[in-house]
Amino acid sequence: MTLDSETKAVELPEHHGDELRLWLRLLTCTTLIEGEVRSRLRERFDVTLPRFDLMAQLDKVPEGMTLSDVSKRMMVSNGNVTGLVERLVESGHLDRRTSEVDRRVQVIRLTKAGRAEFRKMAAEHELWIADIFGDLTPKDVRELMRLLAKTKTSAQKSARARGD
Amino acid sequence: MTLDSETKAVELPEHHGDELRLWLRLLTCTTLIEGEVRSRLRERFDVTLPRFDLMAQLDKVPEGMTLSDVSKRMMVSNGNVTGLVERLVESGHLDRRTSEVDRRVQVIRLTKAGRAEFRKMAAEHELWIADIFGDLTPKDVRELMRLLAKTKTSAQKSARARGD
DNA sequence: CCAGATTTCTTTAAGTTTCAAGCAATGGCG
């Protein structure tokens, strides 16, 4: 019966409300900011957030990336990227070609026009973000960075433990 | 020219990269956790995250809420809620009736079955969240709560300044 | 009372998103 009581001790209803509240607050913050950025992007540049995000990924890598790379970086499904890229190629923002060393692979890059347009948007976007986080002191920012890094690591560990 | 130089001083290209990096990290964290929760909900209960979230809102208010209330709380559009509710009524989780004092208003509540199913899911959900945030100390949690509250206030202020 | 404004919800179109299934190309191994 010792084992039994020990087992019970571990399974006793613990106090997890704080973590739950933290998660809800994290989600609220992100949703709030995301909505704000989304509506500014639409209003100001008539562009959607996913399009902007995709272009942001590509802007960092002039030589281009494969669809899989994009999909991993954006943490969205492959099929999602296929559709997004389709529309961005259609609108002339992206350039897409099949890799010559591996014909399964599609390499996409920003076109000249796409890059120019993105840079313009990105410059304003950065100001919006600075404004949105405007009440935080540099110390707050550092501290949040640190705690979110820790959170990310913790979440990744938990995901990995379950089997990715 | 004093005014000019003062103006310039304000408009000098400032250092906003930190805020941008913070926003990206915040977004990464949330996306990561959201994806994890989403896939556990599907795997374990074959339910989508939006359905779960909607039921979570309703669980807190046994007498029910209007669609507008839900839409505000979840920070999603009205049309979105209309569709979600439709499917959840269809599946027997929700009960919907027209208010008698205002015939524009639809009041929705969890059905008995819906509530029972939600409670079961919520119990496990809370454990997942605790696990996902498992590396954070109680102090980390408190500090994150505080900083995210500040962030939320700042973001709301910025949104309001633009005109909601 | 009643005309216009507002609120609540639905509808529509376009786009985003996931998951699962499928296809094509590659790479490894016997």
Added chain:
DNA sequence: CGCCATTGCTTGAAACTTAAAGAAATCTGG
């Protein structure tokens, strides 16, 4: 070489999401 597992991407179905326009009920100021 030839099988077959893997990888990269696309497709298809269902769901989710938004913005915008519309319909119905209510409220408000004259």
